[in-house]
Amino acid sequence: MDNNEGFELQDFLPYLLNQAAEESSLAFQKVYKDRYGMLRTEWRVLFHLGIYGRMTAKEIGRRSKMHKTKISRAVARLQDRRFLTRTRDESDRRLEYLDLTNQGEAAYHDLRKVATGYDARLSGDFSDEELYILRNALRKLARM
Amino acid sequence: MDNNEGFELQDFLPYLLNQAAEESSLAFQKVYKDRYGMLRTEWRVLFHLGIYGRMTAKEIGRRSKMHKTKISRAVARLQDRRFLTRTRDESDRRLEYLDLTNQGEAAYHDLRKVATGYDARLSGDFSDEELYILRNALRKLARM
């Protein structure tokens, strides 16, 4: 006779989501870390620029919900390693536009290929209907 | 004409899962943090002991996949704050058994109630079928 009124930790959505997120990030993390020495914040910034093209740190923050200090540091590191460049907006000198360098583009293409393959592998465990419901539910939970 | 071969960041499962996990953890985090000054690692340890009863740090690690240093530090903090006690196994003095104190039990019951309510709220956005598929998919992704 337990004391837990049927509470199951592994059904609790915040916990379950965290476990799934962590486990499913591992293999991809290994690639961007080993291959390019990147952190999670860094591949995210890289992908934002790779996918959407030139944008400001602010805009990356709006889309990714990452905090601006994380982005600021990720941008600084990516710049140090010559993955991106910054350009001041001369008409509003608070802004700076970020662009991938050729090297950044190359890393993005490489990692995007890995991500695509990895996503396909993960998706392979589910039917189309399951995937549809899963992604929809996750988007709703993530409010995006 | 883009360059991204249809890659969508917000469909990439590791990214999407992380966003959903983070967003869905926020409100619960606020409670265990504000009410008990706990960290994520600490409520997890607390819940393991609350749900499964006396166990060792090792066993918590096996179930939660948290790294042993995280657990070691969480246990130390929970002990400092009188949420649990440690007892050496005299027949194998490497092991120590962890038990919640009354105060630990009380915090667990309180937080479990919050968690249950919060989970119900999150679940409220989905049909039974969607929830079934979602939890199942997450368990598979989390390999648990």
Add this chain to the structure above:
DNA sequence: TGTTAATGGTTGATTTTGTAACTAACAAGA
């Protein structure tokens, strides 16, 4: 035994994150 390996757990150094306070630039209204 005695030696070596494995196990449970802790510690210290380093890295990363979070929070707040801070520039610098622009905007709005008196």
Add this chain to the structure above:
DNA sequence: TCTTGTTAGTTACAAAATCAACCATTAACA
């Protein structure tokens, strides 16, 4: 023009996570 407020982005310091090295104890076995 002179506040006062807002915005984009950085920095300093504290909190937390990571990683490797470390004890103490037990196991394996020559």
